[in-house]
Amino acid sequence: xxxxxxxxxVPLLTLLTGCMPMIHPPGEKNNSAQLSETVFLTEDGxxxxxxxxxxxxxxxxxxxxxxxxNDYSHFFQKPGEYFSKQGxxxxxxxxxxxxxxxxxxxxxxxxxxxxxxxxLVRLLKQRYPDRPVYLLGExxxxxxxxxxxxQANMPAVDGIILAAPALWAxxxxxxxxxxxxxxxxHSMPWLTLTGKGVKVMPSDNIEMLRALGRDPWVIKATRxxxxxxxxxxxxxxxxSAPLLHANTLMLYGEKDEIIPKKPTYAFLQTFLAAxxxxxxxxxxxxxxHMLLRDLQxxxxxxxxxxxxxxxxxxLPSGADNRAREILAGLIPQTKNEKN
Numbered sequence: 001x002x003x004x005x006x007x008x009x010v011p012l013l014t015l016l017t018g019c020m021p022m023i024h025p026p027g028e029k030n031n032s033a034q035l036s037e038t039v040f041l042t043e044d045g046x047x048x049x050x051x052x053x054x055x056x057x058x059x060x061x062x063x064x065x066x067x068x069x070n071d072y073s074h075f076f077q078k079p080g081e082y083f084s085k086q087g088x089x090x091x092x093x094x095x096x097x098x099x100x101x102x103x104x105x106x107x108x109x110x111x112x113x114x115x116x117x118x119x120l121v122r123l124l125k126q127r128y129p130d131r132p133v134y135l136l137g138e139x140x141x142x143x144x145x146x147x148x149x150x151q152a153n154m155p156a157v158d159g160i161i162l163a164a165p166a167l168w169a170x171x172x173x174x175x176x177x178x179x180x181x182x183x184x185x186h187s188m189p190w191l192t193l194t195g196k197g198v199k200v201m202p203s204d205n206i207e208m209l210r211a212l213g214r215d216p217w218v219i220k221a222t223r224x225x226x227x228x229x230x231x232x233x234x235x236x237x238x239x240s241a242p243l244l245h246a247n248t249l250m251l252y253g254e255k256d257e258i259i260p261k262k263p264t265y266a267f268l269q270t271f272l273a274a275x276x277x278x279x280x281x282x283x284x285x286x287x288x289h290m291l292l293r294d295l296q297x298x299x300x301x302x303x304x305x306x307x308x309x310x311x312x313x314x315l316p317s318g319a320d321n322r323a324r325e326i327l328a329g330l331i332p333q334t335k336n337e338k339n
Contacts (some may be wrong), residue, residue: 019186019187020185020189021107021186021224021225022106022107022189022225023229024096024097024103024107024108026042026043026044026096026115027044028044029044030043030044031043033120034123035120035123038051040116040123042116042119046096046102048093048094048095048116049093049101050091050094051073051074051076051093052080052089052090052092053081053083053090054089054090055084055085055086055087059088060132061131061133061134061309062091062124062128062131062132062133062134063088063091063133063134063308064091064133064136065079065091065092065141066092066095066117066136066138066142067094067095067098067099067138067140068139069139069222069230070098070218070219070220070222071138071139071218072099072100072101072218073093073094073099074099074215074217075293076090078293078297079297079304080092082298082301083305086308086309087309088305088309089131091124093116093120095108095113095116096112096113098219099217105219105222105226106223107228107230109229110229110232110233110236113144114144117135117144117148118148118153118154118155121154121157132158132159132308133157134157134159134160134161134308135149135157135159136162136163136304137161137162137165138163138164138290138291138292139163139164139165139259139289140230142163142164142165142237143165143234143236144233145162145165146237146240146244147233149240149246150240150244157246159247159278159307160247160248160249161249161250161251162249162251163251163291163292163300164251164253164259165250165259166237167234167263168234168260168263169235169237170231170234170235171235171238172262181227181228181231185228188224189225189228190224190225192221193221193224193227194221194222195222200257200258201255202257202289204286204288204294205297208290238263238266242270242271244271245274245277247278247279249280249282249303249307250271251284251287251300251303251304252284252287252323253283253288253291253294254283254285255287256288257288258289265327268281272327280307280315280320282300282303282315282317282319282322282323283319283322283326284299284300284319284322285322299317300317302316302317303316303317303319
């Protein structure tokens, strides 16, 4: 029996050690980062396509939007148009490995994504030195924003908006899911998965979902090693909860079938227990994962614009009241709150 296990384990170990999930990081920094009308040129010479939506007059706030996994900057088209009419200048770029950015389908690593964001913040602060700068991250973009904000070299920003941030860390996944991911990532990292047969509803906006299915820039088949890299990022974002002290607006749809409630609620418990100052959480009863593109998206847009422009005590939609009601049963009150 011992001989049998030796016979099958040696080739298996060779296979697993011979295949590792790869990170495809930026190259050598050989030039100064620059920003043109259509391209965000990074320090290593990568051309990241960028879109912008500008008010007709001088903006009174700047918003940088980061797309989610397998998506690209086009995700912000309608929100960007809306916010620009509220006096907010919006910028969104294709992150490395996504959309029309270099090395399509390959994971650049969390450090690369956060560094690119930090670089763009510096460039836009130079262009608009007297305007407040806000960050908005949807899903994977939210995880990148959270991770970047906890780094010492992050330029100061005036607030962050997290729209259904990707927080499904390994510590909140079932063991069989993490085991399968590890095995595939260390044996067949090049394997691509399409998600066909997985019955989840990312949004109630069916017309929008069909358009994404026809969009050639939206990635449809994903390498296992890229999923593994995303999971590493979600781990880091989830574990950053007690360290995140930024002025924050977090949005979550109660019908989200992509990022489950368990990791989201667990993150919020730690996030708010550490320090609830300048932190607003909004739960949308009829919202799905793609909150900014759902049928009720304009409700979320209005909340975000109001939060940026007027810093209200309560959001127009009342979604913050809804969140407080739900979280009240999850997060113990302090003595001061009870009194």
